[in-house]
Amino acid sequence: MDDGGVKVFTGFRVQYNDARGPSKGGIRYHPNVTLDEVKALACWMTWKCSIADIPFGGAKGGVICNPKEMSNLELERMTRRYASAIADFIGPYRDIPAPDVYTNAQVMAWIVDTYSQLKGYMVPEVVTGKPIPLGGSLGRDTATGRGAVFCTREAGRVTKMTLKGASFAVQGYGNAGSNYAEILQELGGRLVAAADSQGAVLSKKVIDALKLLKHKEKVGTVVGMPGTEKISEDELLRTECDILVPAALENAITKDVAKGVRAKVIVECANGPTTPEADTVLDANGVFVVPDILANSGGVIVSYLEWVQNLNRLRWTEEEVNTKLEDKITRAFSDVHETSQKEKVSMRTAALIVGVGRVADAIKTLGLWP
Numbered sequence: 001m002d003d004g005g006v007k008v009f010t011g012f013r014v015q016y017n018d019a020r021g022p023s024k025g026g027i028r029y030h031p032n033v034t035l036d037e038v039k040a041l042a043c044w045m046t047w048k049c050s051i052a053d054i055p056f057g058g059a060k061g062g063v064i065c066n067p068k069e070m071s072n073l074e075l076e077r078m079t080r081r082y083a084s085a086i087a088d089f090i091g092p093y094r095d096i097p098a099p100d101v102y103t104n105a106q107v108m109a110w111i112v113d114t115y116s117q118l119k120g121y122m123v124p125e126v127v128t129g130k131p132i133p134l135g136g137s138l139g140r141d142t143a144t145g146r147g148a149v150f151c152t153r154e155a156g157r158v159t160k161m162t163l164k165g166a167s168f169a170v171q172g173y174g175n176a177g178s179n180y181a182e183i184l185q186e187l188g189g190r191l192v193a194a195a196d197s198q199g200a201v202l203s204k205k206v207i208d209a210l211k212l213l214k215h216k217e218k219v220g221t222v223v224g225m226p227g228t229e230k231i232s233e234d235e236l237l238r239t240e241c242d243i244l245v246p247a248a249l250e251n252a253i254t255k256d257v258a259k260g261v262r263a264k265v266i267v268e269c270a271n272g273p274t275t276p277e278a279d280t281v282l283d284a285n286g287v288f289v290v291p292d293i294l295a296n297s298g299g300v301i302v303s304y305l306e307w308v309q310n311l312n313r314l315r316w317t318e319e320e321v322n323t324k325l326e327d328k329i330t331r332a333f334s335d336v337h338e339t340s341q342k343e344k345v346s347m348r349t350a351a352l353i354v355g356v357g358r359v360a361d362a363i364k365t366l367g368l369w370p
Contacts, residue, residue, distance in 0.1 A: 002071050009078055011063040013086045015095055016042035019362040022093050023059030024049055024300060026100025026129075027082075027107070029075075033062035044271060045300070047355030048293045052332050054304040059095050061086070067102045079107050083114040090115070092125040092311065098303050099129040109134055125310035128303035137306035139321035140299075145179025146322065147298015147329045148269050151290045152184060152243060154333040155265050159288050164188030167241040169263070171195045171233065172248030173212065173222050176269045176296065180245055181209035193231070193239045194222050195248070200236040201228035238262060246273035253278045261287060268292040283346050291348040293355060294329075294336055301328045 001007050012035050015023040025045040038060045046058025063082055067075055090097060099108060108127045112134060115126045124135035132138065139146070156163050166189050170177045173196045181191050191207045193200065198221035201207070207228060215225045223230055237244065237253060238260035246252045247269035253261070258278035266282065266289045268274065273292065274282070282289055302325055309316060316324075340350035 001074055009063050009065050009082070011061070011082045011085065012038045013061040013089060013095070013097075014038045014042040014059060015089070016058040016060075017046045017359060018057035018095075019359055019366060020050060020057055021055035022057065022091075023095040024056035024098070024303065025059035025061065025095075026098045027061035027063070027103050028101035029063050029065050029067045029103055029107075030101050031064060031066045033064045038062045041271060044293055046359060047352060048297050048300055049304075050355040050358040051294055051336065051351055052297045052301050052304075052328055053335075053358070054301060054328070056096075056300070056304065059097075060100075061097055062100075075107070076110055079110045080114045083111040084118065087115055087118050090126060092123065092307070096125070096303070096307060097127045098299075105129055105131045105136060108136075125307055128306040130306070135306070135310045137302055137309060137321055138316070138318035139325065140302045140306060141175070142179045142183070143302035143325060144176040144269065144296050144299040145181075146183055147301060147325060148176070148180050148245070148267050148290075148295050149183045149187070150298070150326050150329050151295045151333055152265070152267050153187070154330060154337070155267065155288055155290050158337055159265060161242060161264060165190065166243060167192045168243035168245060169193035169236055169239045169241045170245045170247055171200070171236055171252060171273075172246065172270060173216060174247065176299075177245065177247035178209065178213045178216075180247065180267075180269060182213070184243075185209045189243070192241055193236045195233050195236045196222050197248075199223040200231050200233050201225050202231045202236070202239060203228045234260075243267060246270050248273070251275050253282075255281055258282050258285075261285070263287065266290065268295045271296065279346070279348060289347055290333075291351045294332055294347070294351050297332065298325055298329055301325050 041060035042058045049056040108130045111127050116123045130136035170181050173194045191209050193202045201222050216222050237257050240262045242264050244263035244266045250272040253274040255277040258281035271292050336351045340347050
């Protein structure tokens with residue numbers, strides 16, 4: 001540590017399944033990281049990659065720490081120590097980490113450097129979500145939000161909802177949530193409510209997504225945005241709107257919250273924002289839910305595109321990346337929706353049928369050996 005003392009951090013890396021290709025998954029730094037949480041996220045990543053039909057399995061990593069209480073140098077030293085500890089278990093053909101909660105492109109750069117120093121040559125393809133000069137992909141920073149917007153467009157098509165003029169509320173105005181809001185606003189959507197960890201705001205008219213982001217960057221929260229009133233997070237989740245976007249942490253929509261949801265469509269930008277009990281209520285109330293393992297797969301799709309560019313030493317334009325993202329996630333939505341209609345099940349169950357089914361097929365085709 002900066003004061004010369006030594007502190008022990010506990011970290012994890014879980015590889016859930018690699019039947020369809022090398023493992024893929026982010027690394028999160030958070031004081032509440034647990035092994036069970038990392039296992040669950042690695043499981044989700046397996047189905048997410050399978051649904052998007054990209055040749056990856058699922059993995060996840062995490063370190064129990066509070067990055068907000070650590071200096072940049074302490075974060076670097078901890079990251080390099082963690083990277084060296086898992087170096088024998090990761091690699092461009094084995095397991096490719098990426099950013100997640102409280103990690104970013106700089107953390108990925110430290111991992112690339114540590115891994116490359118151990119190998120003796122530059123290996124940028126060992127992680128994705130890197131800075132652009134180190135082989136990061138154009139379009140990666142907006143990929144999760146953009147992919148969710150493509151899913152929203154497809155959901156609008158099948159539910160006969162027009163995006164132009166559609167009202168939407170975003171719970172979790174971070175990277176994914178703010179990018180989603182900006183992109184959907186460009187397509188004619190109307191942001192009426194937003195929330196972050198400090199509170200939530202509502203407007204009776206419309207909130208400018210870009211101005212809201214600038215306000216948050218300036219004061220640290222969406223609260224206090226001119227032209228809005230402060231509301232509770234529960235009130236935001238129950239706001240009357242066309243589209244509700246949970247883009248924060250797990251279990252935001254509980255059974256009790258679900259009873260009051262008035263949105264026609266829910267697009268899950270976060271991982272696991274809806275409890276199983278809430279799912280039952282939403283289904284019964286006819287709310288169309290685009291599940292997390294489909295809605296937020298834009299990030300891993302563009303991570304795959306970054307990996308492909310790195311392996312082949314290519315550089316695609318942002319337009320090329322966005323076009324490939326649109327093609328992949330639109331096909332994934334179509335596969336899930338067709339399964340939903342055919343099997344007469346919810347979109348979440350259909351997504352799992354597609355995702356688990358493809359992994360099962362891969363395992364059966366590979367065979368059991370030895």
